[in-house]
Amino acid sequence: MALLEVRDLSVVFQRKGEEPFAAVDGISFDVSPGQMVGLVGESGCGKSVTSLAIMGLLPQRGVRVEGTVEFEGKDLLRLSDRELADRRGRDLGMVFQDPLSSVNPVIPIGVQVSEVLERHEGLRRREAALRSAELLDRVGIPDPSRRLKEYPHQLSGGMRQRALIAMALACKPRLLIADEPTTALDVTIQAQILSLLSELVRDTGTALIMITHDLGVVAGMCDEVNVLYGGRIVERAGRHELFAEPRHPYTAGLLASIPRLDAPRGDRLTPIRGSVADNIPWAGGCAFAPRCPNAVDACVERSPEMTRDGERLLRCHNPVGRPAPSEEVPVQ
């Protein structure tokens, strides 16, 4: 049974005097214990908003969240603020992109980690401090007892991200959401953090949702990859299947447009034309149609439904390679 079931999640931003804007437009996916699920896409595809919606961290005003997010059978979207706050930290952990702005700058790291333990585990201060030191050591922070007394700005970016992971892990959450956890870090540090996350998932059975724009990051670690475009999932497959044979023109386009270390150095890259600003609304067709090299008439006439092809889900009228599978995914 899935640990987290997201069904038809939509997040609509509504500002006064403006058209409502659906940042997330009917996203469904499951996460099982110990599974690593990737949400991949460029800026504005709705990947971060999805994670904030799951965590209940979106602002209350001007935002409409629809659908269900069931965590062990309980809909997180229907919980009271208090129940949700209790879940966050205990059952759900989150690691953000910018480790500096997601910790309190005027409180020592150690106190921030212990606080989580004191609050959710009911530990006494002394025990909590001891456990915090163990946690910092576990995430690979050298000399943890000294580091506990230091303030966030005294740690390097990589160490801050480790401290943040320690904080998210403090209460053994069953689900960890990592939102671009390595984007602000250098490659060698990124490699450290990614291997740490993989190891934690393997050792604890925590489920991980990995949100990133970097296809290389998901290729190395995620069991299942969701490619997002314009607020919808356009393709889902296991990482081996997805990278071996991308079917959606957007996935294929992304893979073709990045220079690769593992391929001979070609002369020119094949970019995707235009930018996200050229999207059309999903209502009247496929949002990607104006930029799509495979677009046919149907793409601007009706919105493509999600179809199933073996283990793969695909939302496209004219996919790369074979024609679109006919079996439609029933609306849940």
Added chain:
Amino acid sequence: MAIGTSRKERIDSLAESSASETGVSLAASAWRRLRRNPVFLVGASIIGLFVLLALLAPVLAPHDPGVRMLADQVSRATNSIPPAQEGHPFGGDQHGRDLFSRVLLGSQQTLLVAVLATVIGLGGGLTLGTLAGAFGGWVDSLVMRIVDVMLSVPSLLLAVSIGALFSSQTQFTVILAVAIVQIPVFARLLRGTMLAQRESDHVLAARSLGVRQRSIVFRHMLPNALGPVIVQSTLVLAVAIIDAAALSFLGLGAADDSVPEWGQMLGNAQNVIDSHPHLAFWPAACIIVVALGFTLVGESLRDALDPKRRR
């Protein structure tokens, strides 16, 4: 395979029509947001009203503010001051002059003091701040130490000392005292934003293009650094009115009180405030409302000029 040409054209034309031909500058978009902000509208109406009153005061005022036309109703012995009566809606002051006319004409002096003090303060502050921000190094250190010294003295105390320096007090000494107090505020603010601009990529880009230093300072650094200073100056207008009133109140205003000014009226009313509070009420109310108007405009300008809020 290709998308139907007619549909593709339709998408293209849609995209083009949504993009306007001419660009919207930063100032234009700030103005557009400002116009829709109720806070700005209220503030601007208050200021507009008082400016209009000041301009029309000589016409609107029913009497000459310097003539003691109700002097017969003033008596020191009985501490009586002319009450409101026909032709004199606010009554008279302790010298028997028409209070309504004095409040009306007082707007002229008060606004003049505020605007002149702010303009002089802004001019001085801009000069010093630009010097420090544009050159950096020892020029910056020197200017900033001077500014620090000025800032270390409480502003009103500094204004009082400057006001007291002049042998004969006139309206001009008040303006100068208030203006000098504002110079370090402006200088510091501008210097900070200028230094931030100095480090910015677009200034670096201009330098690497070989643009002359003067042009970098006046075309790139100064215009981009001015936003906070403009906001500050509207707030200073309010402060200047209050400071000028305080100086007059302390007896450091113009010696000649035939030309009315709100602060001075407030100061003169203090002896009789227990028995005749209305003498203090009208000028005080005017000061508060005008200061509020400037503050509201300043706050809404701050919002409008904030690039983060631009959409």
Added chain:
Amino acid sequence: MSAARGESANVSTAPEEDRVLVEVDDLKVHFPIKRGVVLDRTVGHVYAVDGVDLRIQRGETYGLVGESGCGKSTLGRALLRLVDQTGGRVVFDGVDLSTLRGEPLRRMRRRMQMVFQDPMSSLDPRQSVASILVEGLRAHGLDTDRVATDRRLRELLTAVGLPGTALRKYPHEFSGGQRQRIGIARALTVNPDLVVADEPVSALDVSVQAQVINLLGDLQEEFGLTYLVIAHDLAVVRHISDRIGVMYLGGLVEEAASDALYQEPLHPYTRALLSAVPVPDPELEDRREHILLSGDLPSPAAPPSGCRFHTRCPWRQADRCDTERPALREITPGHRVACHFAEDIRDGRIARHEVAAEAVDATTGLSGVASTSAAGPASVTEVLGP
């Protein structure tokens, strides 16, 4: 992106010396760390660039890679004299830039331009595109004829793939990729020989990066440009560069032709860097060797003695690596490495070993060796278990 055509084509027959456009000798840029209330006291230096030698040939693309804090951006700026150098010299087309001051330096700037990372902050938000582009022309007295200037601006916009209507718009009205095109057009207005591109695509969306990378290639051919491309993304650098230099803590640790560097990285740091780049191919990711470096980059204010990389190097050998700073030496033609044991590592005579992470202080750069977890738990389950 091979050698350029056009005006630099005729120099390909010239002797070797004349083909060098930029010559950097033992360049040093040290920033003083100042403290003090009244009088600033220098309490130390950040050794941002600490002795770099390199040559950039006319018409080539030289890529500079390294992680944040390695001094690559500072090197690029020092090359353009946008920061003052502490020592060494930069010779641009036979002219020693360090001797130039004032007006001659300003006129020299026409020949070397820069493209920035953040396309928003590098464009003055108050100026229209036309006024941004005309500025360089005006600074060098090239905008004498209004009609000709207008035609030139439109040509440039076409070259970078923007419509002529863009001239009257303002930076905030464009997308990130379009802004970067404007930034590139601005650099080209004054007809430079050298363009230093500092992370030209890292602020852009993945799908747009390829457009800008291709554009840089096209413009190089069209205008005969020489590029110095500074980036942290090795895949990008490899794609666009003819030669690549790898920097670590202010020094060049390896330099080679682009393909040679990726086929046979010789410096331990380069090897670790290459293995750390995630590759969008799950099969390869599962299979290939990952060299995880322990710890962080030491602070450039307190660089380690000897080889700068010895604190994190999995191939470090006792004594010599800690005490003697290796010089950049040519191992195979065109392939220079700053490592005492490069050949031994290549031929497998030295084995990799574990390295204990050192704590690096973000503020002071003081480091103390970590007490590696002898008493610490062995796995997460041990900490997290009941």
